[in-house]
Amino acid sequence: MRRVATELGASPMAIYRHVADKDELLVLLLDRLAAELPRPTLPADPRDRVLSACRVMRDGLAQYPWIVDVLAQGDLIAPSILWLIEEIVASLHACGLSHARAADGYRAIWQYTVGSLIVQRGLDEIGKLQRPPYVLKVLTSVDPDQLPTLAALAPHWAAARGRDSYELGLRPLVDGLLTIL
């Protein structure tokens, strides 16, 4: 709030005439950014449509690193992004899922998306600080006798850093959701 105020050339309290608290300002900001999000034409195939809509959601949320902190607080949604959620649940439904399963499916996708964004942000922050990642150090210096598989995976962790981490689980997750057992 103080930083915004000085950037506006006003006192911190001037903001509180227009907004109840920090949370309200963040919802308004989030909603404005959501409204500016492009609405790309999505594939006709419902399964591809789910995947594409998810990627649009992820990319939109990944645009600003502070959004993740807001999402982590929970109970915040941008009304002007509802069309995207509709797109996802409608496509899940079109894939043959019941309404109940589509709702659960969206929740699972949402959880995965939030997690991916948070983990990615963490990696980016470490990368910016030029500090060697502690997680990587621990994972690549395990005792091969005690933890053989982990030791064998050592070279894979560093290689994985670069690739898009969202795709890793998105396809499997959506595949799994659409495979009714």
Added chain:
Amino acid sequence: MRRVATELGASPMAIYRHVADKDELLVLLLDRLAAELPRPTLPADPRDRVLSACRVMRDGLAQYPWIVDVLAQGDLIAPSILWLIEEIVASLHACGLSHARAADGYRAIWQYTVGSLIVQRGLDEIGKLQRPPYVLKVLTSVDPDQLPTLAALAPHWAAARGRDSYELGLRPLVDGLLTIL
């Protein structure tokens, strides 16, 4: 740091003789909690073993709400929990995944787990505050003409609050990871 200090009956700066900064204290604390985690006997079937190990990880991390904030910072790992990660990647490997795919699979599972914990914590916080959830209000008051599927799902969101949100996507995700296309 100040709260810990007063709880110990010492000055805030006394802590800094034993620990470099807040992060170091948190890793030590996280590692101690991880060391105390029970090591249950996991199912022999590798697929069930993955699922069980994931649930142990989730339950361990869900024990204290502050852990989520620490994880959100990124680049923190408790060395004394490596046996569980070994368990997961070894089981994925035993299911037929290559080392590279097992590493990617673990990352996907990790992302989903972090997301699930964060979303769940958010819901719990709102529940504690007795405030009616804003997300729920928005989702259950959509225009049926504009967003028909979302409107049809309205009753499902409230019902979903109670159930365990981790299970929602864990099975589908692991199923999807183990289904090589």
Added chain:
DNA sequence: ACCTGAACACCGTTCAAGT
């Protein structure tokens, strides 16, 4: 070797006062 007190540079927010 271990701890303390004062201080710095931050937060979000309340409250009374100004125009």
Added chain:
DNA sequence: ACCTGAACACCGTTCAAGT
């Protein structure tokens, strides 16, 4: 109707000084 200044109750952390 809109804004300001001082203040409150917090943070993590530095730095010099104490025993």
